[in-house]
Amino acid sequence: MTDWNTLIREVLAGEWRDPDTGQTAKVPFETIRIDNSLDGAAPDLVAPLKIGRRIAVVSDINTRDAMGKRVAQELKALGAVDEVVLPGDTHCDEPTIARVQELTRHADGVVVVGSGSLSDACKFATFKDGRKYACFATASSMNGYAASTASVTLNSGYKTSLPSHAPRGIFIDLQVCADAPIRLSAAGLGDSLCRPTAQIDWWASHRLFDTFYSATPYKLVADDEPKMIAAAADLAKHGVAANGHLQRVLTLCGFGVCFTGVSHHGSMGEHQVSHWIDMFAGKNHPGTTHGQQVGVASLAMARLHRELLSLDRPPKICATRIVEAEFVSRYGEDIGRMCYAEARKKAFDAEGAAAFNGKLEHLWPELRHELEAFLMDPADMKAALGAAGGPVTATELGLSVELWRQSMKYARDVRNRWSFLDLADDAGLLDDFLARDPQ
Numbered sequence: 001m002t003d004w005n006t007l008i009r010e011v012l013a014g015e016w017r018d019p020d021t022g023q024t025a026k027v028p029f030e031t032i033r034i035d036n037s038l039d040g041a042a043p044d045l046v047a048p049l050k051i052g053r054r055i056a057v058v059s060d061i062n063t064r065d066a067m068g069k070r071v072a073q074e075l076k077a078l079g080a081v082d083e084v085v086l087p088g089d090t091h092c093d094e095p096t097i098a099r100v101q102e103l104t105r106h107a108d109g110v111v112v113v114g115s116g117s118l119s120d121a122c123k124f125a126t127f128k129d130g131r132k133y134a135c136f137a138t139a140s141s142m143n144g145y146a147a148s149t150a151s152v153t154l155n156s157g158y159k160t161s162l163p164s165h166a167p168r169g170i171f172i173d174l175q176v177c178a179d180a181p182i183r184l185s186a187a188g189l190g191d192s193l194c195r196p197t198a199q200i201d202w203w204a205s206h207r208l209f210d211t212f213y214s215a216t217p218y219k220l221v222a223d224d225e226p227k228m229i230a231a232a233a234d235l236a237k238h239g240v241a242a243n244g245h246l247q248r249v250l251t252l253c254g255f256g257v258c259f260t261g262v263s264h265h266g267s268m269g270e271h272q273v274s275h276w277i278d279m280f281a282g283k284n285h286p287g288t289t290h291g292q293q294v295g296v297a298s299l300a301m302a303r304l305h306r307e308l309l310s311l312d313r314p315p316k317i318c319a320t321r322i323v324e325a326e327f328v329s330r331y332g333e334d335i336g337r338m339c340y341a342e343a344r345k346k347a348f349d350a351e352g353a354a355a356f357n358g359k360l361e362h363l364w365p366e367l368r369h370e371l372e373a374f375l376m377d378p379a380d381m382k383a384a385l386g387a388a389g390g391p392v393t394a395t396e397l398g399l400s401v402e403l404w405r406q407s408m409k410y411a412r413d414v415r416n417r418w419s420f421l422d423l424a425d426d427a428g429l430l431d432d433f434l435a436r437d438p439q
């Protein structure tokens with residue numbers, strides 16, 4: 001039987017060193033276990049974490065049936081269990097976090113049985129009141145389980161990544177994940193497809209602005225990424241092994257932060273597009289998830305990368321068009337000013353643009369070559385995501401093409417993280433690309 005925990009185990013134990021730097025991980029959790037089945041294992045997995053005598057098991061109406069009920073039952077072997085079941089479709093927003101705090105207030109620690117937003121809501125709720133938590137994953141839908149940050153929608157509507165804490169343990173029952181709706185595993189694959197696009201944006205940013213970069217996160221997933229892509233079609237058949245390959249990539253990608261302290265290796269331009277959709281699509285938001293949006297955005301970014309990298313002469317930028325009043329009219333008073341303040345930090349004035357063009361001119365032949373090594377063929381990415389049952393275009397996401405183009409055009413507004421979206425827009429190439437890019 002496949003051992004799904006190789007490398008993961010060594011990283012956790014501090015035994016894996018980056019071969020080039022000698023660096024080991026600073027891992028904020030005690031244990032991660034990925035197995036074909038964890039049926040009956042909850043007490044043995046949770047007891048060593050010492051999360052408290054009274055445990056709240058939090059699930060929602062979907063994940064309770066998938067696993068929450070079973071975990072709550074099994075954990076009674078350890079002590080008192082408060083079972084908390086939230087309505088479906090949980091968002092990690094301030095009211096939900098407050099609700100989790102309130103509903104679990106009698107417990108010493110929390111065990112969350114769920115994925116994505118539910119996990120993040122429990123993560124942030126326990127971070128706020130200083131309790132430990134552990135997580136049983138019910139789907140292969142995202143790579144945020146291991147992250148020590150939580151993605152929170154503030155009352156203002158601004159969606160942001162907040163410092164939080166990591167779970168003491170992460171437990172992944174592959175049979176449960178395989179049984180989940182395939183849109184969830186396809187979303188996890190979509191989230192993982194940002195590897196090439198984030199790496200290109202991050203490396204280019206490092207070379208052009210001397211910002212920090214680390215290759216370690218990419219070394220961690222290098223052997224597993226091809227296996228995940230090869231197994232993509234089996235995700236649509238609820239394959240246990242396909243979910244194993246995917247969960248390994250998601251977990252190893254999460255480890256990147258333990259080496260670098262930042263999320264750049266897996267969150268650049270393509271993630272800003274998804275964040276923009278979540279923040280500003282409003283009533284036109286199709287209800288799609290993070291991973292579904294990141295998947296479609298990663299395909300589009302990969303096409304943009306390939307197109308720009310095919311240029312023999314580098315793109316030439318002008319001063320960034322950035323007007324506070326336009327931000328306010330696009331996003332409203334509060335968020336408009338917040339986004340403007342972020343985006344202004346990376347904006348170029350005429351002098352800055354000239355200096356940038358000089359540097360890019362000088363670096364382009366070398367940089368192009370370096371970045372081409374990180375590319376994944378967008379056609380292969382699209383084939384894998386489609387075979388997994390995931391949306392591959394904005395139309396399939398349920399977004400109008402117009403709204404999609406806005407999300408690509410303005411994604412750069414939401415974060416001070418330079419990407420090829422900034423390069424293409426400042427060079428006057430983005431509108432033309434978006435008008436041609438099939439969605």
Ligand SMILES: [Zn+2]
Binds near residue numbers: 142143191271290294
């Ligand atoms: Zn993501």
